[in-house]
């Protein structure tokens with residue numbers, strides 16, 4: 001049985017809407033879909049798979065609700081769990097900090113013993129710089145609802161297809 005938690009931070013609902021779509025498309029038996037502002041992190045103890053999503057605000061900042069809860073996330077025992085990330089941004093207006101929040105989220109828990117899945121190619125994106133790019137790839141799924149919402153569905157589908165075999 002696959003237990004999947006999807007935790008998102010969202011200021012104007014874009015990330016929330018994507019999180020809902022992911023939950024639907026995964027059609028797992030047990031999906032815990034939670035806004036980071038209200039999640040009880042102790043619920044993650046029962047989840048083998050965790051998907052974390054955030055948008056980016058300011059100039060390359062993590063979404064506000066995530067900011068205040070990072071210390072709690074860092075206390076969660078992620079050993080042996082499978083983690084994937086998704087991030088929303090605006091690659092046109094914020095080309096130098098595109099989807100940085102996703103990279104910051106990853107960096108906050110990097111090395112905590114989880115299996116990291118769902119990296120994606122930067123092909124097809126147009127931006128100058130992103131903290132979410134490590135070793136030439138996005139550490140998760142980057143989406144741009146401001147300029148490329150027409151690509152979201154196909155990006156989502158391809159990503160979900162790529163992570164499903166990796167989930168435990």
Ligand SMILES: Cc1cc2nc3c(=O)[nH]c(=O)nc-3n(C[C@H](O)[C@H](O)[C@H](O)COP(=O)(O)O)c2cc1C
Nearest residue numbers: 010011012013014015055056060089090094098099
């Ligand atoms: C004031 C402001 C600052 C932003 N800063 C960034 C940024 O630095 N990098 C980026 O990729 N997107 C940035 N964005 C775009 C948002 O991340 C994007 O609109 C996202 O879809 C919002 O998702 P949410 O509604 O889930 O918070 C910014 C948007 C606004 C309005």
